Amino acid sequence: MxxxxxxxxxxxxxxxxxxxxxxxxxxxxxxxxxxxxxxxxxxxxxxxxxxxxxxxxxxxxxxxxxxxxxxxxxxxxxxxxxxxxxxxxxxxxxxxFEASLFEAAQGDRPFGIATVTPDLADAIDANVQKVGLGRLYTGIRLTQGDPMTLVSDPARLEAALADAVARCIADDGARAVVIGGGPLGQAAVGLAHRFSVPVIAPIxxxxxxxxxxxxxxx
Known part of the structure; x- marks a missing residue:
């Protein structure tokens, strides 16, 4: 094996x-x-x-x-x-990070990122530019509340991320949305087929x- x-x-x-x-x-x-x-x-x-x-x-x-x-x-x-x-x-x-962004941007598709960590927002934006996908990036949408509290409650986490995904689509024009974080992996899988656009589970x-x-x- x-x-x-x-x-x-x-x-x-x-x-x-x-x-x-x-x-x-x-x-x-x-x-x-x-x-x-x-x-x-x-x-x-x-x-x-x-x-x-x-x-x-x-x-x-x-x-x-x-x-x-x-x-x-x-x-x-x-x-x-x-x-x-x-x-x-x-x-x-x-x-x-790079894998989920490359997948989201396939076919020159505009994409956004939904995540829970406001103190990483600037670093995420900078890394999008670093991998060369800034022209397709519609921006980041953040959940409300303390990230650690959210992650400890799977149902609440998924609901909060769903709201952030919806804002990426409706407000920013994203045609794919990346869930931004390894610890968000299970919520990302749960959200993958809930929207009319692809929601990318990073793992x-x-x-x-x-x-x-x-x-x-x-």
Whole structure:
């Protein structure tokens, strides 16, 4: 069985388990998804400083892993450490940020982002420009309330994100909406088919992208 490593740059093992479960449902035949949880940091990245700090822990998580890997998924919205890790290994590496944005923008489709972290909004906007998709970006819509409180209540989280998605579509003209965050993975799956436009679940998008890369390299 070939292995894809999903790195959670947050310290929550429960979040890692949730993300691995989602990823495994999208894994290509013959591949097992394993998880690596950050040993240092925070249980959920909420601001740009913590996102930057997570880069080193992504590298350390990879170094701690033992065994031959076929691919790696970085499962934090912002893809911390992705360029550093690509310089250290030749296996395919996908970040949930870039994968979900590339999928949302297919066919020059205008897209928005719905998420829970206001203190990451500027970093998200900057990263959209970094991956070259600024011309298609309709903007970010944020949920109301404390992010940690929302994430602890799955039904409330999904409802709040649904409202943000609706605003991306109705107010901003988005024709696809990305759910912005690895810890939002389960809510993203729940929202994927509730709207008239595609709602992109980032972990699923990352697995589709890495599956395509593995097919190309085989």
């Amino acid at each position: 070939r292995e894809i490593l999903l790195i959670n740059p947050n310290t929550s093992v429960d979040t890692t388990a949730m993300m691995v479960a989602i990823a495994q449902t999208c894994a290509p035949n013959g591949y097992m998804v394993s998880g690596a949880t950050a040993a240092r940091g925070v249980s959920m990245i909420l601001d740009a400083e913590r996102l930057q700090d997570a880069s080193e822990e992504v590298i350390e998580s990879w170094k701690r892993h033992r065994g031959e890997l076929s691919g790696i998924v970085i499962s934090a919205f912002g893809d911390p450490g992705i360029d550093m890790l690509r310089a250290l290994t030749d296996v395919p590496i996908v970040g949930i 699923s998008a990352a697995m589709r992208r890495i599956s395509a890369l593995l097919t190309m390299s085989s």
